[in-house]
Amino acid sequence: MKIGILGGGQLARMLALAGYPLGLDFTVLEPAADACAAPLSRHIQAAYDDAEGLERLAAECELITYEFESVPADAVEKLDASLDVFPPPSALATARDRNHEKTLFNELGIETAPFAEAHDLRTLQLAVENIGLPAILKTRTLGYDGKGQQVIRPGDDLRSAWEAIGEVPAILEGLVDFEREVSIIAVRSVSGEMAFYPLAENVHEQGILRLSTCLHDDSHQPLAEDYVKRVLQRLDYVGVLAIEFFQVGSHLLANEMAPRVHNSGHWTIEGAETSQFENHLRAILDLPLGSTAPVAYAAMVNIIGELPDTRVFLGMKNAHLHLYGKAPRAGRKIGHVT
Numbered sequence: 001m002k003i004g005i006l007g008g009g010q011l012a013r014m015l016a017l018a019g020y021p022l023g024l025d026f027t028v029l030e031p032a033a034d035a036c037a038a039p040l041s042r043h044i045q046a047a048y049d050d051a052e053g054l055e056r057l058a059a060e061c062e063l064i065t066y067e068f069e070s071v072p073a074d075a076v077e078k079l080d081a082s083l084d085v086f087p088p089p090s091a092l093a094t095a096r097d098r099n100h101e102k103t104l105f106n107e108l109g110i111e112t113a114p115f116a117e118a119h120d121l122r123t124l125q126l127a128v129e130n131i132g133l134p135a136i137l138k139t140r141t142l143g144y145d146g147k148g149q150q151v152i153r154p155g156d157d158l159r160s161a162w163e164a165i166g167e168v169p170a171i172l173e174g175l176v177d178f179e180r181e182v183s184i185i186a187v188r189s190v191s192g193e194m195a196f197y198p199l200a201e202n203v204h205e206q207g208i209l210r211l212s213t214c215l216h217d218d219s220h221q222p223l224a225e226d227y228v229k230r231v232l233q234r235l236d237y238v239g240v241l242a243i244e245f246f247q248v249g250s251h252l253l254a255n256e257m258a259p260r261v262h263n264s265g266h267w268t269i270e271g272a273e274t275s276q277f278e279n280h281l282r283a284i285l286d287l288p289l290g291s292t293a294p295v296a297y298a299a300m301v302n303i304i305g306e307l308p309d310t311r312v313f314l315g316m317k318n319a320h321l322h323l324y325g326k327a328p329r330a331g332r333k334i335g336h337v338t
């Protein structure tokens, strides 16, 4: 069975690593020549919207998935016309746009920070009047690792904030004074079987995830599962879905969702009975899902920007090193340790 993946970064690489024991093969469509999933797959080097590249991918593969939500909607629809694409393109369309995803959360009774849409300076002014300051201005699409975001504090110049995010369609949301950030990783198969990992507590710096700790029996687990279940069912979802929350008292405010395997679930490779990567593949292939139970206490630290002396980790009992084969660059995730 050959699975096609749009995107050839570390998430595709870890999907392939989880898939080979199940007898699967992988082809990635990825424009970068040095894609880190390339050594583990067949690499079609082409732009995501390249017609010929997409045709080759469709011809080679029986099933398509993706490792990031910014793949062009047209490309996904083109593939969806001839073979199954999971998670479903409608879920992708919702998750790639912050305004759509937050609107869906609220429709489903899931709390969020207050937010308002802004598509020019005038509507940004209105949004500020509605939401109040401090607030955070975020591009509706294409943001990741804190990119495309600008915090606005009382007295800040709105025009420079608008320019800082590139004057593109955006949302303004209230800055949340949260106690913790947590995320839930859930998975739903083609036949509708669902499973949920324990919550992870996440620490971000400059918008980039640094540390995820798997929580055991956290009191917010039932609410997080209830929320993510609503989304899975509404979107007739297939695959792994992650939702990031801000926790304030007994409330969980949904921040964003990712229609894919997620960095805050990397601990599951060694820390759970079945990893998020294997369960994503099981779900899209309509195989029974594996147990999401933790096998130990687990936490994951990202290696960002530069490579430390990795012998330190290898010398630590129960530490597991993952390097993605990527060239170090400021702000770039090049590996993790669980």
Ligand SMILES: Nc1ncnc2c1ncn2[C@@H]1O[C@H](COP(=O)(O)OP(=O)(O)O)[C@@H](O)[C@H]1O
Residues within 6 Å of the ligand: 113, 136, 143, 144, 145, 146, 147, 173, 174, 175, 176, 177, 181, 204, 207, 208, 244, 255, 256
């Ligand atoms: N409304 C907010 N209030 C407080 N902190 C926020 C808010 N929005 C984002 N952040 C901080 O920035 C991080 C990245 O923002 P997020 O919306 O998750 O975008 P990205 O797509 O870059 O992950 C969050 O994990 C959180 O630490």
Ligand SMILES: [Mg+2]
Residues within 6 Å of the ligand: 244, 256
């Ligand atoms: Mg995020």
